[in-house]
Amino acid sequence: QVQLQESGPGLVKSSQTLSLTCTVSGDSLTRGNYYWSWIRKPAGKGLEWIGRIFTVGTTGYNPSLESRVTISRDTSKNQFSLKLTSVTAADAAVYYCARGRWEFENWGQGILVTVSS
Amino acid sequence: EVVLTQSPGTLSLSPGERATLSCRASQSVRNNYLAWYQQKPGQAPRLLIYGASNRATGIPDRFSGSGSGTDFTLTISRLEPEDFAVYYCQQFGYSAEITFGPGTKVDFK
Secondary structure, rough: OHHHEOOOEEEOOOOOOOEEEEEEEEOOOOOOOOOOEEEEEOOOOEEEEEEEEOOOOOEEEEOOHHEEEEEEEEEOOOEEEEEOOOOHHHEEEEEEEEEEOOEEEEEEEEEEEEEEE | OEEEEOOOOOOEEOOOOOOOEEEEEEOOOOOEEEEEEEOOOOOOOOOEEEEOOEOOOOOOOOHHHHHEOOOOEEEOOOOOEEEEEEEEEEEEEOOEEEEEOOOEEEOOO
């Protein structure tokens, strides 16, 4: 049974960089044909896909965030990470990591990130 | 980018009633790669339907999905108390971009 767990600071200062990590157990980031994605949900709003990393290491990003986002991985730790630069209040949200191909089968529990001024 | 529109925004129903949720795409959805999720407060979304009409593992058969092209529907045949939640549709596009609809809230009448 695959499990995903987000970790990282719950508070980030405005204009700084948000950094989160997703630790995966029960599956390998380098096996199969899965995308490993980051998704967020601001309070009172809907879900927004941020980007993904594929099993071979290629990445893809939401065009609206692409200039500020980097997704990478550490295969030795079976972790993938999100970096979002120059954050503003609009980036405050619950951030989820998820596994899937054309849909998201498995999700982490989510981590709340607050942005302070 | 494929824009998804969901209607209604809120659906007020009673347990035992039938719920019909709509998701409309701004252009044809690639290979009907259209999924539905249920989200409750404080929880991660749960995959209900993938490929427009396939139930995910462990999803009760009162949930069904239909549609193709640009118009899709999620039907809950008889609402159980635990079904009151927000429902999102999601598509996987030709450029491998992913978009979600704004959600439909199913609440108690």
